[in-house]
Amino acid sequence: AQKITQTQPGMFVQEKEAVTLDCTYDTSDQSYGLFWYKQPSSGEMIFLIYQGSYDEQNATEGRYSLNFQKARKSANLVISASQLGDSAMYFCAMREDPPNFGNEKLTFGTGTRLTIIP
Amino acid sequence: NAGVTQTPKFQVLKTGQSMTLQCAQDMNHEYMSWYRQDPGMGLRLIHYSVGAGITDQGEVPNGYNVSRSTTEDFPLRLLSAAPSQTSVYFCASSDQYNEQFFGPGTRLTVL
Numbered sequence: 001a002q003k004i005t006q007t008q009p010g011m012f013v014q015e016k017e018a019v020t021l022d023c024t025y026d027t028s029d030q031s032y033g034l035f036w037y038k039q040p041s042s043g044e045m046i047f048l049i050y051q052g053s054y055d056e057q058n059a060t061e062g063r064y065s066l067n068f069q070k071a072r073k074s075a076n077l078v079i080s081a082s083q084l085g086d087s088a089m090y091f092c093a094m095r096e097d098p099p100n101f102g103n104e105k106l107t108f109g110t111g112t113r114l115t116i117i118p
Numbered sequence: 119n120a121g122v123t124q125t126p127k128f129q130v131l132k133t134g135q136s137m138t139l140q141c142a143q144d145m146n147h148e149y150m151s152w153y154r155q156d157p158g159m160g161l162r163l164i165h166y167s168v169g170a171g172i173t174d175q176g177e178v179p180n181g182y183n184v185s186r187s188t189t190e191d192f193p194l195r196l197l198s199a200a201p202s203q204t205s206v207y208f209c210a211s212s213d214q215y216n217e218q219f220f221g222p223g224t225r226l227t228v229l
Contacts (some may be wrong), residue, residue: 035217045161045208045220078176091160104149105169105176106210107217110162 002027004092004109012115013082021077022111023092033097034075035106036066036096039089052097053074087116120144124209124221131199131228139194139224141209149212150192154178154205155223161208167192199228
């Protein structure tokens with residue numbers, strides 16, 4: 001079974017500062033993938049970044065990077081130079097990777113609501 | 119390329135009514151799934167499908183039925199709506215190797 005824990009229900013960050021959103025996970029899978037999604041107030045789920053458990057380097061996508069510490073079972077999302085448009089809910093999720101047939105399903109954390117203060 | 123589409127966007131039901139939430143994707147993805155999102159609980163998997171004719175239960179399947187007759191469509195049926203099914207419902211699809219793409223969601227209220 002897989003479990004994702006996001007311990008920060010809400011965060012307030014000053015505009016232009018960097019922010020780290022925490023995610024810890026638990027799994028018995030040898031190979032797995034970690035995902036971050038953003039959900040703005042409009043409600044849609046937007047994929048941000050992916051990290052494979054065997055990737056040697058931390059994933060980066062523009063202002064987003066993933067601080068992956070396998071031994072600690074953590075996959076924190078780092079947003080550099082935060083912008084007002086970053087205000088949203090952020091969800092960490094995982095799945096077996098590559099998934100065996102029938103194991104494509106994602107397990108989600110409860111999310112962190114990030115508010116950027118001007 | 120519309121991605122994942124869901125209809126309706128909003129729906130109000132009375133207890134005991136039935137309805138079908140529609141989901142379609144045009145990316146030829148084999149995997150499709152339905153989640154519900156409740157405050158403080160993240161997204162929880164209701165049912166999923168790994169291809170036409172193949173479905174299975176997720177974490178919270180009670181009160182919901184699914185079928186998958188084509189690769190493109192994956193409708194979710196509420197058999198007899200209950201207030202506990204008030205939620206936001208998301209449909210998602212993916213291939214085996216990439217991220218899941220989500221539809222815009224359906225906000226359902228059961229009175």
